[in-house]
Amino acid sequence: MSEFLPPAARMQAASEAVRRHNHAAMDGGYDSTPEVSRAVIAMVEMCERLQQAIDHMDGRVRRDLAAGTLAPDDGTAPAEHAYGAELALLDARPALDGLIGHLREASGHLWHLGMVYEPEETEA
Numbered sequence: 001m002s003e004f005l006p007p008a009a010r011m012q013a014a015s016e017a018v019r020r021h022n023h024a025a026m027d028g029g030y031d032s033t034p035e036v037s038r039a040v041i042a043m044v045e046m047c048e049r050l051q052q053a054i055d056h057m058d059g060r061v062r063r064d065l066a067a068g069t070l071a072p073d074d075g076t077a078p079a080e081h082a083y084g085a086e087l088a089l090l091d092a093r094p095a096l097d098g099l100i101g102h103l104r105e106a107s108g109h110l111w112h113l114g115m116v117y118e119p120e121e122t123e124a
Contacts, residue, residue: 037114040107047100051093058089
């Protein structure tokens with residue numbers, strides 16, 4: 001069984017995995033377009049999962065606000081920052097939807113380029 005990690009630690013690990021991807025892509029690059037296609041599919045899945053992550057984060061802040069456990073360090077009312085964060089997270093959703101749409105479109109094109117092509121004997 002895997003060790004328990006709090007959600008923020010798991011999100012940090014996911015961010016670190018993307019950083020490691022970027023370094024691997026710089027160091028050796030992708031081996032082929034089909035590999036890029038697989039990576040784009042993974043990005044679509046990751047972004048779709050981010051939608052749910054946003055919901056969980058927003059829900060926690062709303063519960064803490066309702067419970068009266070938030071204490072801003074600048075002396076303002078907790079609702080000011082809680083609602084500000086809620087609106088920003090709400091705005092992030094359509095931006096993420098747009099990104100997912102673009103990635104799906106790229107994936108559709110890459111799928112056509114990612115097929116293994118073996119020339120017929122007459123073409124070789």
